[in-house]
Amino acid sequence: MNAAGGQTMPIFTDDEIARLFAPLATASGLLLAVSGGPDSLALLLLTHRWRARGEVPPIAVASVDHGLRPDGAAEVAAVAALCARLGLPHRTLLWRGPKPRAGLQEAARTARYGLLAEAARDLGASHIVTAHHRDDQAETVLMRLARGSGIGGLAAMRPLTSVAPDLILARPLLAVPKPRLVALVEEAGISAADDPSNRDPRFARAVLRREAEARAALGLTDERLSLLAARAARADETLETVAGLAFARLADRQHDQGEAGDRRVVLAPAFFGEGEEIRLRVLRRAILEVTGATALDAHRLRLERLEDMAGALEIARADGLPLKRSLGGALLTLDRNGQVDLVREGPRRRGRPR
Numbered sequence: 051m052n053a054a055g056g057q058t059m060p061i062f063t064d065d066e067i068a069r070l071f072a073p074l075a076t077a078s079g080l081l082l083a084v085s086g087g088p089d090s091l092a093l094l095l096l097t098h099r100w101r102a103r104g105e106v107p108p109i110a111v112a113s114v115d116h117g118l119r120p121d122g123a124a125e126v127a128a129v130a131a132l133c134a135r136l137g138l139p140h141r142t143l144l145w146r147g148p149k150p151r152a153g154l155q156e157a158a159r160t161a162r163y164g165l166l167a168e169a170a171r172d173l174g175a176s177h178i179v180t181a182h183h184r185d186d187q188a189e190t191v192l193m194r195l196a197r198g199s200g201i202g203g204l205a206a207m208r209p210l211t212s213v214a215p216d217l218i219l220a221r222p223l224l225a226v227p228k229p230r231l232v233a234l235v236e237e238a239g240i241s242a243a244d245d246p247s248n249r250d251p252r253f254a255r256a257v258l259r260r261e262a263e264a265r266a267a268l269g270l271t272d273e274r275l276s277l278l279a280a281r282a283a284r285a286d287e288t289l290e291t292v293a294g295l296a297f298a299r300l301a302d303r304q305h306d307q308g309e310a311g312d313r314r315v316v317l318a319p320a321f322f323g324e325g326e327e328i329r330l331r332v333l334r335r336a337i338l339e340v341t342g343a344t345a346l347d348a349h350r351l352r353l354e355r356l357e358d359m360a361g362a363l364e365i366a367r368a369d370g371l372p373l374k375r376s377l378g379g380a381l382l383t384l385d386r387n388g389q390v391d392l393v394r395e396g397p398r399r400r401g402r403p404r
Contacts, residue, residue: 061234062096064103070222071100073210077107079175080220083166084111084133086125086243091132092231093181093223095238098136107177112141112169114162118149125243132240141169167217182207182221185228188275189258192265196254200353205283227272293331296324301336313340319388322367330356336392341379351378363390 074080082097084090100106111133113126126142133140143165150157166178190206197203211219223231235242258265265271300321304314315336321329334356337343343351359377366373366384373384376395383391 061230061237062099064099067096067100068103070096070226071106074177074179074220074222075106077175077177077218077220079108079110079170079173080177080179081166081170081173081175082109082111082138083162083178083180084113084129086113086129087181088232088235088242089181089183089186089223089228091129091240091242092234093179094129094132094136094138095234095240096223097179098138108173108175110139110141110173110175112143112166114143114145114165116145116149116158116161118154118158121243128241128243141173143169163213163219167214170217176216177218177220178213179220179222181223181231183223183226183228183231184272184276185259187224187279188270188272189255191275191279192258192270193254198354201282201289202286203353204278205286206279208283225276289327289331293328293335296328297332297335300324300332303339313342313394315340315392317390317392319367321390322364322388326360329360333360336390337378337380337382340392340394342394343379 080097082090082093084094094111097109101109111129113129115122115126130140130142145158145161145165163178170176170178187206191204194203194206207221207224209221209224211221213219232242262272300318302316302318304316317332317336321332324332330353334351337351355377359375359382362375363373363382363384367388370386372386373382375382379395380392381395385391
């Protein structure tokens with residue numbers, strides 16, 4: 051009962067849950083990534099309640115044991131037991147093999163999403179669903195700011211991201227504050243796993259969490275940072291639309307059976323008449339197309355490297371000189387007429403300076 055003598059409001063109403071998961075209603079299948087922490091357990095509970103309301107896509111759950119902590123296997127087993135009680139199929143995914151000493155978190159992330167993508171395809175699921183929330187979004191914005199990211203980077207995580215032609219990464223809880231998720235799990239009487247790396251000062255996110263109150267005092271609240279991400283995403287989507295139209299106008303997409311591979315994009319000299327931001331995005335599209343990279347791989351094509359390449363092309367064109375360089379697995383050739391030819395870099399060229 052509340053102070054007025056009425057019924058206590060639920061942490062999440064059924065209508066709110068329906069709104070959160072509405073974008074997933076037409077999926078062919080959902081694979082929930084559940085680690086056993088409070089955020090992903092809340093995702094599991096909310097999805098279970100959504101399923102109880104009516105007809106929803108097939109739902110399965112997967113937990114990744116990275117083999118990095120002694121408690122990892124027990125935490126995954128606890129998730130499997132909870133899924134059995136809820137009537138949801140569960141898979142345990144193991145990250146096998148040696149673990150790198152440097153860049154461990156990035157390597158673990160890459161391995162995790164690779165395992166989840168493989169499981170999703172095996173299950174016929176069109177969406178991988180994660181429990182990223184508003185606090186995560188705010189931290190991502192700050193980390194991108196610290197790296198000097200562009201508009202696309204400041205947009206941070208998106209609710210729906212295509213990571214392959216047949217697979218979408220969904221984050222239905224991006225607008226939800228973490229305390230609400232924790233409260234939901236506590237209300238259900240479920241013990242959540244505690245990952246000590248979330249407090250390890252060697253990791254940037256742990257430091258940002260520790261300084262949350264100081265950030266808020268400066269106006270860098272999770273709410274405002276998430277609003278910045280939403281506004282940046284709006285601008286980024288518009289720029290991508292303009293870049294897509296420019297790419298369609300400027301790019302001649304060909305098939306080549308030579309040594310470099312079967313994908314080729316030729317950008318017309320009018321490419322250099324576009325604004326700098328559009329040139330960067332057209333160039334990125336061309337590189338991703340000839341290399342066949344997925345959205346999960348695309349983050350390795352750093353903005354500063356694109357800027358360096360675009361700058362070198364502009365200088366060479368202005369001087370009327372040819373140029374040949376590689377970037378992101380693509381070989382770019384500028385001829386004296388200002389035409390840019392891109393093909394997939396051959397194995398003997400990869401990694402060699404140009």
